[in-house]
Structure formats: C-alpha cells, structure tokens
Amino acid sequence: xxxxxxxxxxxxxxxxxxxxxxxxxxxxxxxxxxxxxxxxxxxxxxxxxxxxxxxxxxxxxxxxxxxxxxxxxxxxxxxxxxxxxxxxxxxxxxxxxxxxxxxxxxxxxxxxxxxxxxxxxxxxxxxxxxxxxxxxxxxxxxxxxxxxxxxxxxxxxxxxxxxxxxxxxxxxxxxxxxxxxxxxxxxxxxxxxxxxxxxxxxxxxxxxxxxxxxxxxxxxxxxxxxxxxxxxxxxxxxxxxxxxxxxxxxxxxxxxxxxxxxxxxxxxxxxxxxxxxxxxxxx
Ligand SMILES: [Zn+2]
Numbered sequence: 001x002x003x004x005x006x007x008x009x010x011x012x013x014x015x016x017x018x019x020x021x022x023x024x025x026x027x028x029x030x031x032x033x034x035x036x037x038x039x040x041x042x043x044x045x046x047x048x049x050x051x052x053x054x055x056x057x058x059x060x061x062x063x064x065x066x067x068x069x070x071x072x073x074x075x076x077x078x079x080x081x082x083x084x085x086x087x088x089x090x091x092x093x094x095x096x097x098x099x100x101x102x103x104x105x106x107x108x109x110x111x112x113x114x115x116x117x118x119x120x121x122x123x124x125x126x127x128x129x130x131x132x133x134x135x136x137x138x139x140x141x142x143x144x145x146x147x148x149x150x151x152x153x154x155x156x157x158x159x160x161x162x163x164x165x166x167x168x169x170x171x172x173x174x175x176x177x178x179x180x181x182x183x184x185x186x187x188x189x190x191x192x193x194x195x196x197x198x199x200x201x202x203x204x205x206x207x208x209x210x211x212x213x214x215x216x217x218x219x220x221x222x223x224x225x226x227x228x229x230x231x232x233x234x235x236x237x238x239x240x241x242x243x244x245x246x247x248x249x250x251x252x253x254x255x256x257x258x259x260x261x262x263x264x265x266x267x268x269x270x271x272x273x274x275x276x277x278x279x280x281x282x283x
Contacts (some may be wrong), residue, residue: 031087051087155208
C-alpha cells in the first residue's frame with residue numbers, strides 16, 4: 001500500500017519539483033548544461049572551472065584569466081582562505097549574458113541552486129577584477145553557510161555590503177587591510193561620494209532586508225542602498241576586524257541567528273578594546 005502511495009504521489013512530486021524549478025528559473029537550466037555547450041571554451045584555475053564564450057577575443061580571454069587570478073587572491077586575503085566552488089561563466093556579448101543571468105542587468109550576477117551548485121556570470125562589463133571579486137564574495141558566503149541560510153537569514157544589506165568590501169569601485173581597501181586603525185576611512189572612493197547621490201532621505205537597514213527592498217527601486221535607490229550597506233559593513237568591520245567575518249559565518253553555521261551573532265561579535269570586541277584602554281591608562 002505504502003509503495004503504491006509513493007508511486008502515485010511521491011514519485012511524480014519528486015520529478016515535478018526540480019522540473020518546475022528549472023521552468024521558473026531557465027537561467028539555472030542553461031548554467032547546469034554549460035559543460036556540454038559548444039559555445040564556450042573551458043579553462044581551469046586551480047580547482048575552479050572558467051567557461052569563456054567563444055565570441056571573446058584573445059585579449060579578452062587573457063584579461064579575464066588575469067582578473068580572475070587577482071580576484072581569487074583578494075578573496076583569500078579577505079576571508080583567510082577560499083572555499084567557494086562556483087563555476088565562472090564569461091559572456092562578452094549582452095545577448096549571451098541575458099540567457100545566463102536573468103534580466104541581464106549589472107556587470108555580473110550569481111546563480112545558486114538549493115542543492116549546492118553555484119555559478120558566477122560575468123557580462124560585457126564584468127571582465128574586471130572588482131566585479132569578479134564582488135561576485136566571488138557572494139559565493140564565499142553561500143558556500144560557507146549554504147543557500148537556505150543565505151536566503152532565510154542573511155539580510156540583503158549584509159550580503160551586498162560584504163561584497164562591496166572587496167569591490168574597490170565602491171570601497172577603500174584600507175577599511176579591512178588595516179581594520180584596527182583608529183583612523184576612520186570612508187568606505188567610498190572619492191568619485192563615488194560626489195554628485196551621483198541627489199538629495200533623498202537616508203535609507204535605514206530595516207528598509208534593505210530583502211532583494212526586492214534593495215534592488216526594487218530606481219537607479220538612485222540602488223546606489224543609495226549600496227552606500228548604506230557599505231557604510232554599515234565597513235563600520236562593523238573596523239570594530240571586529242577581518243577575523244570577524246569567518247567568525248560570524250561559523251556562528252551562523254553552528255545554528256546561531258544572524259542579528260544576534262553580528263551584534264555579539266561587535267560587543268565582545270568593544271569590551272576587549274575598552275579593557276585594553278583601561279589597562280593603558282592605569283599603567
Ligand atoms: Zn552583489
């Protein structure tokens with residue numbers, strides 16, 4: 001009887017679920033079969049697979065491999081090691097980029113599946129160290145705490161803010177290269193601070209919890225969202241130091257809540273700093 005119920009209901013459901021997922025997200029389907037596509041050439045860098053569309057010129061291919069290497073090194077320095085295993089896909093033409101990255105917006109995007117596959121898609125503007133490091137940072141978070149926890153627990157402002165720390169179009173590397181420095185540095189490089197942000201109400205973190213909150217508005221809203229996210233993560237990083245990032249993901253992997261762990265790490269670090277200050281003043 002039980003076997004019959006499984007064959008009648010369980011089995012069709014097991015088949016239907018992944019198919020519906022792929023119908024809803026066709027870009028995932030294209031990513032999954034990238035290995036058998038004749039339109040791409042495969043390169044490897046360590047254990048990472050890089051698929052470069054055959055429309056890329058020899059110069060674009062060379063630059064892509066160089067930018068990828070520099071981005072990998074940046075990720076290793078920031079996280080302590082690199083655990084992300086995403087497959088990189090580079091499409092120099094917009095028409096190809098759109099197929100692999102829904103909507104084809106931005107310079108790059110990440111595609112992940114609940115069962116653990118991860119792809120980073122770089123478009124015509126994505127052959128750039130900052131863009132690649134940004135996407136690799138999203139993948140690093142994904143591989144350390146899993147797709148489900150990223151979707152359920154991590155607010156979008158943190159996911160983006162963290163990626164902006166290795167994306168020097170938007171941030172200053174000294175924020176985390178010397179995180180204990182008492183000198184406060186603006187996370188934004190000079191050209192980002194100036195006129196591109198017209199007068200708008202300042203966003204709060206609670207308004208940037210979901211992907212829709214973050215990216216659902218116009219261009220100015222998204223730029224403000226990036227600025228707010230980068231400011232907050234840079235502020236937190238300046239207190240907890242670079243080691244705070246893997247400490248946070250370890251705590252979340254161990255079952256702790258994001259908000260609680262994020263604040264607790266900062267409180268602990270501040271207490272330690274206060275103790276050191278007291279010891280100094282009583283000397
Ligand atoms: Zn991002």
